[in-house]
Amino acid sequence: MTTPLLQVKDLKVHFKPPRRGFGKPAPVIRAVDGISFDVQPGQTLGLVGESGCGKSTTARAILNLTGNAYREGMIYLGGTRIDQLSERRMRPHRANAQMVFQDPFASLNPRMTVAKIIREPMRNFDVGKFDSDERLEVVRLMELVGINPRYMNRYPHEFSGGQRQRIGIARALAVNPKLIVCDEAVSALDVSIQAQVINLLMDLQQKLGVAYVFISHDLAVVRHIAHRVGVMYLGRIVELADADELYRSPRHPYTKALLSAAPVPDPEQNVSQKRVKLEGEVPSPDIEYAGCPFAERCPDVLPHCQAVRPQLSDEVHQVSCLLYEDY
Amino acid sequence: MLSSDKPILQVQDLQVEFHTDSGVVQAVNRVSFDLYPGETLGIVGESGSGKSVTNLTMMGLTPQPPGKVVGGSVMYDGQELLSLNQKQWQQVRGKKIAMIFQDPMTALNPFLTVEEQLVEVTILHMGLNRTEASQHAVDLLRRVGIPGAEKRIRDYPHQFSGGMRQRVMIAMAISCQPDILIADEPTTALDVTIQAQILELMKSMQEEFGTAIIFITHDLGVVANICDRVMVMYAGRKVELSTTMNIFRQPRHPYTVGLLNSAPRWDQGEDDLQAIDGQPPDLLDLPPGCAFHPRCPFVEDDCLQEIPELVSLDREMPHQHACLRDITTVKEDV
Numbered sequence: 001m002t003t004p005l006l007q008v009k010d011l012k013v014h015f016k017p018p019r020r021g022f023g024k025p026a027p028v029i030r031a032v033d034g035i036s037f038d039v040q041p042g043q044t045l046g047l048v049g050e051s052g053c054g055k056s057t058t059a060r061a062i063l064n065l066t067g068n069a070y071r072e073g074m075i076y077l078g079g080t081r082i083d084q085l086s087e088r089r090m091r092p093h094r095a096n097a098q099m100v101f102q103d104p105f106a107s108l109n110p111r112m113t114v115a116k117i118i119r120e121p122m123r124n125f126d127v128g129k130f131d132s133d134e135r136l137e138v139v140r141l142m143e144l145v146g147i148n149p150r151y152m153n154r155y156p157h158e159f160s161g162g163q164r165q166r167i168g169i170a171r172a173l174a175v176n177p178k179l180i181v182c183d184e185a186v187s188a189l190d191v192s193i194q195a196q197v198i199n200l201l202m203d204l205q206q207k208l209g210v211a212y213v214f215i216s217h218d219l220a221v222v223r224h225i226a227h228r229v230g231v232m233y234l235g236r237i238v239e240l241a242d243a244d245e246l247y248r249s250p251r252h253p254y255t256k257a258l259l260s261a262a263p264v265p266d267p268e269q270n271v272s273q274k275r276v277k278l279e280g281e282v283p284s285p286d287i288e289y290a291g292c293p294f295a296e297r298c299p300d301v302l303p304h305c306q307a308v309r310p311q312l313s314d315e316v317h318q319v320s321c322l323l324y325e326d327y
Numbered sequence: 328m329l330s331s332d333k334p335i336l337q338v339q340d341l342q343v344e345f346h347t348d349s350g351v352v353q354a355v356n357r358v359s360f361d362l363y364p365g366e367t368l369g370i371v372g373e374s375g376s377g378k379s380v381t382n383l384t385m386m387g388l389t390p391q392p393p394g395k396v397v398g399g400s401v402m403y404d405g406q407e408l409l410s411l412n413q414k415q416w417q418q419v420r421g422k423k424i425a426m427i428f429q430d431p432m433t434a435l436n437p438f439l440t441v442e443e444q445l446v447e448v449t450i451l452h453m454g455l456n457r458t459e460a461s462q463h464a465v466d467l468l469r470r471v472g473i474p475g476a477e478k479r480i481r482d483y484p485h486q487f488s489g490g491m492r493q494r495v496m497i498a499m500a501i502s503c504q505p506d507i508l509i510a511d512e513p514t515t516a517l518d519v520t521i522q523a524q525i526l527e528l529m530k531s532m533q534e535e536f537g538t539a540i541i542f543i544t545h546d547l548g549v550v551a552n553i554c555d556r557v558m559v560m561y562a563g564r565k566v567e568l569s570t571t572m573n574i575f576r577q578p579r580h581p582y583t584v585g586l587l588n589s590a591p592r593w594d595q596g597e598d599d600l601q602a603i604d605g606q607p608p609d610l611l612d613l614p615p616g617c618a619f620h621p622r623c624p625f626v627e628d629d630c631l632q633e634i635p636e637l638v639s640l641d642r643e644m645p646h647q648h649a650c651l652r653d654i655t656t657v658k659e660d661v
Contacts, residue, residue: 016501019543042334050518050520050521051489051518052521122630160606160607161374162606163606179585190373190374190545191545191589191590191606192373192585192586192589192602192603192607193373193602193606193607194589195589195591195600195601195602195603196588196589196603196604198591198600198602198604199599199602200601211627214596217518217519218591219519219593220548220590220591220592220593221591222593223591223592223593224591224600247593257520258519258520259593260523261519261520261522261523262519262548262593263522263546263548263549263551263552264551264592264593264594265547265548265549265550265551265575265587265590265592265594266551267551267552267572267575269551269569269594275523277523278361278424278520278523278524281488281490281521282518314440
């Protein structure tokens, strides 16, 4: 195995909400509570989970964008430890890791033309030396993401949602990053356009060898794009495996429940699909669990699940559940 | 359930326009369909396909102006809904036809407790007194699966989670046992496990009360799960309508085929997604002929000339589609 492009070890991100009035201090939100994973060059790691599971916080933490939140653990990008770097020393590494956001309406500056939007990161990181280089580069990037370079002097509002997302991808690619973190990058798009953007991301990976951390709540989308998939629940990774393996033979009870709740666009399949019914909702992430955080909703709960914290196993198909530990 | 032969709602040639600064948008263009008691009709389409405007119009809620109902009819129980005045609408809305929205936080009043909002409906429509209405409201909350209903009823909407809020919306919608429930993307904002709970709840409510449901969504997985029949809309028009099984097994409109091929499935990972080329049309500047022709793999010259009429191929299985090609025969050589 090659050296991983990105290594995350025991990452924790905790938010301390500001004190309100004279009341008790608000409890700490354990958004990410001890997760580890690797991303290989040119590969895609998918992170799935429901709202509040910590997947977006993970995305931000990878890029050192969690601000003042309390953070623990180590993040290596291309072999360099980046989690303790100051903003200034982080800067050169930012060219290696870029981000594509969910909302293509909010993430592009409405006052900049497309050419300017794509050129900005190049200037920031001195990619193109001359104006003429930059122009050619903008044309190349626009063609790469399937937008006619004729439109380079238009503004974001003149484009549809799918096209804007393509512009966001072109901007991310402008500095030749080795890693792009996509946070719900196709979730706001209509199905037919979503498929176009997924195919584009996969093509770009083939052509440029860029790696993705692809964060989504949509299990089907993640299966299509990811090589490895991690399932998150309450700030932890409960299962991490190769995509086909995970979807074909899920092991963690939460993964099973999640998959069985996801409807399939096939009326016959839906009738035959066995459902693991999950009662209740995801509890608030401000509680510290001694044992498995899923224990109280788990259909396969064992007597000691509430007390013993399961560890992510060390195999290729990693699972964090006492059912699979010799206990 | 397609057994009952008399539709409870008949929509005929509905036409809704929006007058904007840049021109007139035909948001809904001669759309017709029937809704039968106890069935779930799915309406599928992408942004701008007219699915939400169709349903707002049936509730008398089209914003006018800029919206304008230009033609057509919506018959409910022998009554023409489009000619009702505001006062008459109030007798129908909430009582006979109820609606649940995508975002319960904006649909519920943040200043009123859930009790006040639930009680308002039943006092107005069912003539209950305050005590009866409160009791009824607690029953409803219990029915939609809210734990500790007696206490929770005095909470404000922001004290509920997204899934619980949607349950409150459903409780409110079914409080007068409406004949028709219009659900506009009711589970889109919810997590999958919560979505599964809400779909389950809607099914059991339908079985109990025999409500007809119009379910608007862009999620084909949800359609396959809950709908009996499906209407597919594109650029304001109905392009296909059939049973759910037909739509998924023998789609006849190229747009429906494209939608099905571009929907990723978590239970199949191997095939590439076949996206539909191009962009959805600009409603201010629709292409001539069939609005789908610039994106259609089956396009021929006549597609640019005429707007295809809806045709039914099979008398036994009502299956309407609006396409000049018969894609079931040409499929192989494309």
